[in-house]
Amino acid sequence: MTITATATAAPFRFFDLRVLRAVRVSPAMIRVTFGGDDLATAVSGGRDQRFKLFLPQPGQDTPVLPEDLGEGWYAQWRAQDPAVRAVMRSYTVRDLREDPAELDVDFAVHGDANGHGGPATNWAQAARPGDRVAVLGPVVEDNGGVDFQPPAGTDWTLVTADETALPAVAGILTWLPAGTRAKVWIEVPHADDVQDLPTAASAEITWLVRSPGHASPLVDAVRAAELPTGTPYSWIAGEAGMVRTLRRHLVGERGFDRRAVSFTGYWRRGASEEDLLAELS
Ligand SMILES: Cc1cc2nc3c(=O)[nH]c(=O)nc-3n(C[C@H](O)[C@H](O)[C@H](O)COP(=O)(O)OP(=O)(O)OC[C@H]3O[C@@H](n4cnc5c(N)ncnc54)[C@H](O)[C@@H]3O)c2cc1C
Structure with missing residues (x-):
């Protein structure tokens, strides 16, 4: 599916992204770099900025999202067939760069003796340039997705x-x-x-x-x-x-x-x- 600019759930919105590259940075960590036409409008609050990642199911080219990606997206996603709807997982912004707009996400790899982990781990291990995902990511710095908030007076x-x-x-x-x-x-x-x-x-x-x-x-x-x-x-x-x-x-x-x-x-x-x-x- 192609996500349009109306697909918002402020202060987050949906982005239609593609894998630019995937690199194994260490035995247990794969860094996937994403790009997309409107990624330049994404903003990170830094620290432990979280977002939602939507992945295609095995055999699909693109994640299957609800028709309406406005405020009611979550109820609609839940109502979709779990075997068909996009796999939704929580991840952290490892880096968000401008010019060119690029998002790095580090996937910790886990799994059994045969290397089979959960859907997100399996996806990251097979990620190739051009693979499509969707991201529900922040568009303002103060977006409620940052938990690291030291109070005044912290020593x-x-x-x-x-x-x-x-x-x-x-x-x-x-x-x-x-x-x-x-x-x-x-x-x-x-x-x-x-x-x-x-x-x-x-x-x-x-x-x-x-x-x-x-x-x-x-x-x-x-x-x-x-x-x-x-x-x-x-x-x-x-x-x-x-x-x-x-x-x-x-x-x-x-x-x-x-x-x-x-x-x-x-x-x-x-x-x-x-x-x-x-x-x-
Ligand atoms: C706010 C937030 C931010 C996060 N940021 C990141 C991030 O930047 N990078 C990252 O790698 N993860 C991150 N996670 C954790 C990630 O979302 C989970 O590890 C997720 O379960 C991975 O999805 P999966 O499809 O691979 O496994 P799932 O299908 O969710 O789980 C399948 C099985 O694998 C087990 N499992 C899941 N993760 C691990 C693990 N790491 N080691 C061993 N067993 C595991 C589960 O217990 C379950 O039995 C974050 C989670 C939250 C809530």
């Missing part, structure tokens, strides 16, 4: 993430003002998934490599850490169980103000994003 920031939230951590570190104190823990599947993360902040970044079949090392690392004094702000994202445990630790055992802990389950073991959406309805 230092604690950031914890697994590889699905690595693109968001990259955005947060780029955004943090010079001199901001930050302690960052990032869990990845392989030592080669460690990335260079440019920042002007005074950030101490600890990379943790997960052992196959073992629990997330993030919780133990944060539990054992000596944390700075002063008023903290914390941002946690990744597997939902890990996120919940860390939040409890920070609010319960460390005494963090719960209003200064932003937390988002980016995925949940054993549940697809459709399963999680179904629970909300």
Whole structure:
């Protein structure tokens, strides 16, 4: 389908995009760069800016979206046949550039021993230039799709993430003002998934490599850490169980103000994003 300029759900709108290139940046990360005629009108709030990605089902050339992409798009998408409608997943803006307008999205690859993951992972592994997707992305900076919001009076920031939230951590570190104190823990599947993360902040970044079949090392690392004094702000994202445990630790055992802990389950073991959406309805 071709999306017209009327397809809006302000402050987000639908974009009709094509893959320009797909590069394996590390064992567990594929960077897909998208372009499109009107991508120049997209705007990112930076940090952990999220958006919705709509993918074709296997065997389709283009994602099947509702006829009317106005305010009622979600109810219409849900009413479509799940075997036919576009696969909808949440992703983060890794980079949005102008001139030429390009959107980078980093896909953390997951799956079984044969390399088969969920539909989004499978799609990213097969992505080729020209492949079509749709994106419900922001068109204004203040769009409600950014969770990293340190309150006034924050003295230092604690950031914890697994590889699905690595693109968001990259955005947060780029955004943090010079001199901001930050302690960052990032869990990845392989030592080669460690990335260079440019920042002007005074950030101490600890990379943790997960052992196959073992629990997330993030919780133990944060539990054992000596944390700075002063008023903290914390941002946690990744597997939902890990996120919940860390939040409890920070609010319960460390005494963090719960209003200064932003937390988002980016995925949940054993549940697809459709399963999680179904629970909300
Ligand atoms: C706000 C937000 C932003 C996000 N940004 C990004 C991003 O920029 N990059 C990114 O890679 N992901 C990101 N995610 C996570 C991504 O949406 C999920 O991992 C999603 O489930 C992947 O879809 P899928 O079709 O591959 O798997 P699904 O069909 O959703 O799930 C299939 C199975 O795979 C499991 N699964 C899903 N993800 C993983 C994983 N990473 N490791 C192991 N098992 C998994 C599920 O538990 C389920 O059992 C984000 C999520 C949110 C909510």
